Amino acid sequence: MAKPSKENSPITEHLAYLLAQANREINRQLELRLSKEGVPVEQWRILKVLSDGNGHSMGELAGAVLLNHPTLTKMIDRMVSDTLVYRVQDPNDRRKVLMFISDRGKVLCKKLNSLAVDQEEHILESYGDKSTSELKRLLENLIDSSN
Amino acid sequence: MAKPSKENSPITEHLAYLLAQANREINRQLELRLSKEGVPVEQWRILKVLSDGNGHSMGELAGAVLLNHPTLTKMIDRMVSDTLVYRVQDPNDRRKVLMFISDRGKVLCKKLNSLAVDQEEHILESYGDKSTSELKRLLENLIDSSN
DNA sequence: TTGAAAATATTGAATATTCAAGAATTGAAG
């Protein structure tokens, strides 16, 4: 009897693959909803983080919304053109730029939040309340243990 | 006392966000290992799927390795240049192209598999055996329930 | 205080991905 070796196990059994697959699917669904407002998922993330009303530096934002620094800069450029957010130089550290959400951004963010909540509720229905919260817990732990 | 409304919950509590964050982190780690052989994660996936020795059509492959069709075509072009894989027209349906792994591809795939297994073992150590298998199970269910 | 190193954000060129259109083949209805 051959020993079961991980090297030969199908890709569908790798955690990295399962995460990628699940992420792709859930993200696709969310994308579909947000496209009603013509906004990519990343912009929703940005608006949501900024909607606490505080100024957030680019570096901080990049980490929070899971984007590389230059990618974020260019996305913010577009959002500034659309007057959803605006830049202010940090008075305490002039290397930094603080990002703020505009009134127009707040209005859009509300609409997007409700579309996103729609999706979460759809997941709860088909996947179950218990599984969902258990999955969230495990993901949080995984993220913590990876730092 | 204000009602706790999902619309205002921080982004870190959304399943879509947790999945994206976990995926990004685990993928980053895997990327780091595979970079030892100078191979992107997607190419490892392709080689792994093809390493069953059978021919796989482009459409089938695209689904299995989580890539859009045109993106896969261009990645396969590179891998053909590197003689890791090769194309054969499907004799039963000449619209299709069957992809096969080459001997060189097989050798590379073995090295990559062992790097990937290293990572899985590293996760098992820091995150735990039980959590990992439970997380995998939940992810599989989520994926199933999304179809 | 000054000068070198570190931190922060942006830019431009190189790469990669995506969208829409095209080419080839098959299926199937009339």
Add this chain to the structure above:
DNA sequence: CTTCAATTCTTGAATATTCAATATTTTCAA
């Protein structure tokens, strides 16, 4: 049969992302 729609893959142009280099400001040690 034949023609028209559907399937499969590729291509080219438009977009987006990334890498490396740059500019600015701050920090901190000498």
